[in-house]
Amino acid sequence: MTDVAIREPSSLRNKLLSVWENRWTTRLMPFVILLLIAFAFSLATGGRFLASRNLTIILNQALVVATVATGGTFIFATGNVNLAMGATTVLCETVSAMAFLAILDAGGSVELGLVVMFVISVILAVFIMGFSAILSTKLNVRVLYVTIVMMTLLAAIQQALLGGSTLTIPSKITRMLANNNVHYIIFGVFFAFAVVIFHFTKIGRTLRFIGTNEICAHQTGKFKKDYLLLAFVIGGLGMGLGAMVAIIRSGSVSITTLSSLNMDTMLAIVLGGMSVFGGSKSFVYAGVIGAVTVTALQNGMVMVGVDSNLIQGVRGLLFLLLVAAAQKRPHGLPAPEG
Amino acid sequence: MPTKEVLLEVQNMYKNFGATVALNNVSFTLNRGVVCGLIGENGSGKSTVSSIAAGMQPPTKGSMKFKGEPWAPPSMLYAEKHGIGMIVQEAGTIPNITVAENIFLGHEAMFKQGPIINRAKMMAATRELLEGLGITNIQADQPVRELDMQQRKVVEIAKCMYWKPEILIVDETSTALSQDGREFLYSIMAAQRDNNRSVIFISHDLDEMMEQCDELTVLRDGVIIGTVQKADYEPSLIRRMMIGREIQGNYYRDDFDGYSDEVVLKADCITTMEDLLCFDLELHKGEILGIGGLSQCGMHTVGRALFGLEKLVDGKVTLKDGTKINNTRTAIKNRMGYVSKNRDTESLGLSASIMENIASTGYDINRWHGPGPLISNRKEKDYVDEQVKELSIKCASKYHNVNTLSGGNKQKVVFGKWIAPDSEILILDCPTRGVDVGVKAAMYQLMYRMKKAGKSILLISEELQELIGMSDRVLIMKDGEVRLEMMRTEGLTEQKLIEYMI
């Protein structure tokens, strides 16, 4: 008999379990968490937290991670973890900023410079991610280890390009972009595109199905090597655009720029309710919700007066508790990823 | 005859898995020095009662006595140490560690000498054990990954025999063994009987049971029908006890309608890395072609090769219009479907919902008007609802995860997945394995309806009854070749088929 003995759940526990299990709970849990955090902080700060100016601040701060994480959800959906998302974004930021400044020095117009900067950033990110995917599928090295290599390689290339110096985009230009809400438009357009692809097309469904069971996906005609490349390319798009949002926000790039972006992005995706093993419980807005939650936490705790270095510890603790609470506790140990 | 001393006593045992009742008030006694056979169809409960005795799972109700003492083993390890050892059907060895380490897995502390585990002593004990059992072709320090399936099973047997179990339980192991592997197993069981210990031998292969066992207990649907002593074995009597129930309506097909001679799928002298060498096969429109044989005979590889899952060293698989099938995508584009033998790991996304599983074959069908990649949720919902209704899949909602379903319903989801896109050619590899009787009957009727609708089915099965009952034409394979081809019209019987299987 191949069926394993199934415990007879008592009726109450069964009802609870079914509520916990049903489709909408898992999807809306991250929203509930975000609301509770907002509620708690507004209580503690007497409403200052929910002041409209502060909410726009939180949104601005979360935008870079949200863009990269939205791209990242495509990669995570296939059950793969990518450690090179931060390094890719920062390298694109560096190369495109260099190109922009070079055009400006050569007397080219600002508009031309911006367009070239934009295009280079996106193309380079898509190329790096595509190259990583092909490297993994063609030379069948595990995705995780390819990204470990890429992480260090890309950081080294950036250091070779920049050395200790810092590139700065004239603030007049970044301010002009910011005032025209270019960064919101970039994120908005990409997010809309991502939602459509992820939830309304065959690509999104296939990526999630590969994350659930790769062999079964293969037997229904969906090959990992094609869709992994697609997931990485869309992820790369998110990183190229994330680099632009970052430039608009900070206007400068150095070898220490966004050093914890990869960790923040993974934190955001998982906190947004996605499982690290991908599969059917993946949804594209996890990245955004997670990014806003992480930023709200940081902002709130500063307002409440928690010491900055303690905030990080609290963030780590909350991250663990929320992920443990959101998943059904496996009776064995979580499946290996290494 | 040695004095009749009772070794194991099972009293009024019940066991159910959710809705399916596996054991229904089972009681029996096992004496010393006896090779007792438990025989019955799939799902009859024979494996359940033995796995409870071996500590693999607890009974829902009822009690056991072993050597007169109450017996409720918490784990297989405990049972193994206290006299009941079991050899399971699935692989029980770990490939990356040596034979010795597999045999003493969990018992390494026995070789503790001061602070260290004496590896040499473990190796010596293993060599001594292997020689004692007359096993020569396996070295103690060899990693198990270097052994083939046969040798791995032999290692499992040796592991069990180390503890000199009072009762050795052998659960459906013979199907995985070649002839010499089986001879080895029979010698072990005979030795067990001669040392005044006993064996519980589980199989659904009647001839083997009659030859090896001193008595046969027949189980059907979780109830003991009766026990027959070796003296009065009579195959047809036992088989009727096994199948016995009046089959409501035609459990299998009772018609003899033929099939058109138009070839829809042709394997043209195909060769795969293992198993198949210059293998030919033709599947006709409206035909149910059955392939039978022992599990290592290569029939599963045929199924995989025809669907583009096995890389072909040579030869080609072609459809009626000549298109070559070299990967699953081309197969599916040409309306083929494949139900794998390992349902949970290969045919289903367990952690995904019923909706996602069934819809996975309809991405191109349920487009949101126009060629684009967009999918219409409404079309997709209907696509799935139709299958849930058609196959009457019992589930709270189609959004629940597949792993909350029973075995039978899971198989229905797999069938639904391939029927929904109206596949023309279906390759079914052991489609009814581990499925309760009710669902089996539904599947057989479904297969018959599809045949009448002109679809072609390749039925690969390890159950001869199923092949005989459903196939228009049966091929019996052994060592990668077709040894027998019989038409349904020539009157298929188990006797004729088994001769060519073994």
Add this chain to the structure above:
Amino acid sequence: MKKIFALLLSMAMILAVLPLTSLAQEKYIIGVAFQNVTSDTEIQKDYYTNELAPALGMEFIFSEAIKDTETLVTFIENCYAKGAVGIINYYTAGRGRGAEAADQYEMFFITQASKLDDATLDLEYNLGNCGASVDGMARAYTAAMESVLADGENHSVLMCTTAAVGQVAASHYYSTQAMLETMQNKYNLTYSKSIDEIINTDSPGEVDTGNPNIKIFLVPGTDNDKTLATISTPLQSGDYDIFVAVSGYANYTSAIAEVERAKNMDIKVVATASIEKQTLTGFTTLDPLGNPILNAVILNPLNVANAFCAAAIYNALNGGAEALKDADGNAAQLFVNPWPCPDAETYANIAKLDTEHDTYVINADDLQRLMVTSNPDANHDSYAEYLMELADIDAIIARKIK
């Protein structure tokens, strides 16, 4: 499900309007954006909290180690959210964007750097810089070098220039320049390349000094495992008997001790340091040959800069912002002069400074001179003048150490 969320949302709104805890607003909240969190950071925090906060009626929020402009802007925004009115910034690379962000949220902004960011000079809330004076640093390094070259022998110098390349940190650049010029004058060397070119080469290597028995080796880059490995080669050649470090020197001391023991030679160490226990131990502990590990030090008077920055923001908050601007109304560049400290005895006295109220170089009473409320003509020139006064370490010691 929908009902529950509606309920939750409305509750949050109601409670938000009801100000439960009224934030006591009488204190000025000032954000302090640190670039590194090391032992001297804690000393500065004590000075901020115990001395400056009560005197200026301020409450300080301290950041974690800020390594990039994004984190600086985020910290500024979060401080704004808490009601901060001023930012003291240590992350020099982000000073331009930081000034802009602070200006957008109408918070006064001052950075501890030696070089102004010209793009944001005219911003209303940008009070400019109060950093190490580059020529002060040059003078201090020249003095320190002369003290170790005093014996008239031939000496060769191995120097970690950290962020000198491209003047990422102006003080590092000018310290290296001072060293090269002192060596050039002392041994009338002829460099094959201009001093600027020499400093800006970004791979480690030997400088062509034109004099075989005088060698100079420059190692750029942040101090980490790689720089530690790179200095091993020149160090163990035994050709270099003076080691200069513009930022951390501590993690090279084991390597230096190893070579001193193996080659039985004394390697003198000249470095920038701050007033903290580690510097005292440096002077008092002996290396394998019985000489103090640290020979000459250029001290960064961190708390002096902190006092001026806090006072500047205090004045700006009390209407004195214009007075702080420079002659043509732009953000000011104030220079804090480092204190040269050629030997252990001098440091012994300096070590007593900045330990408690009386010994703070600028304690609560001295602050009155900087605060516009108690000294109405506190302005850009009076600040600059006071800073010049504080350049003379001996006068300070005489005044503070009774």
Add this chain to the structure above:
Amino acid sequence: MNRRIKNTLITLAFPVLMFLIMEAVCLIAAGRHVIDFSTNLDLVNLVRNTGIACAITYALSFNLTSGRLDLSLGAQRLAGTVIGSNIALALGLSGVWLLLFSLTFGLVFGLVVGLVFVWARVPPMVLGIGMGLILESVVYVTSGGVGLNLFGVQGITILSEAYFTILVVAILLVVVLYLVAYTKFGYQMRAIQGSQRIAQNSGINIFRHAVLCYTFAGGLVGVAGILDAAYKTQMAVTSGNASSGPVVSNTFPMFLGIFLGRWSNQAVGILVATLTLRIFAMGLAKLQLSEAMSNVVNMFLYLAFLVYLANENYFKKRKAWADRLVEVQEKKSKLGIPVEA
């Protein structure tokens, strides 16, 4: 016996070969030796770096071989060293005591992470990031933001002596070898790597085993931390889980070590692999490559090795394919089917 000698020779060939290659490259390109024996500074650096990298790689191997990449190892190293040493200093102890305290507190923090893993059963990647952030905060708070300052502390020079470091590395080798090859823990580790299900069915307590893995890993990185801190006389507090950087880059020596383990065992393999790679790194430093360039070269070597490891039996497979084709031709000729050219 000659199989054992052959294996030892192969194992030793890797570091020796690397040394010769780098010596040649350094002499030609930079006119310097890889290891300058005039002072033992190079030797001290090589021994220390190998010791530190080897301890971290052993720690990684305990969990990564069971599929768990622990990103909090860096924070455990920081916590074990800083908190352990600060307590030892507070008690007026120095020298080897710092090592023992760092080891003990490394074990404690490893145990904590292990227990959280077994209790929360969150995926290891998530656990690593979470615990990394928490431990870095704990270190900041307990050390008052100062981290560990050993500058001028008497008695710590022994911790960076070449011979002492060799002794410590030797002890680590013996302990890890003993744990992996001669204890129940080691046997169970290999069994669990093969199949967690079968191991669990055979009565192995996989939870207790996971906690032990994390604990031993914590202890090892504690040792690595103090060896590093003693030489640099300080270990500063980090934030944003930046402490996980050096740990992730040690996956290269681990894979190389497991590969070399075929000719000896995993413990010796990892030591030899770390030594080989440190000689390579020293050579790059002698060529005075900038940090960026040596990272790029290192990563290409790592990638090439990963590709080789993944396609090792590529040629074996091609040969088997060719043999199979021959079988087909024979069968076809036997069956009289025309054999294509």
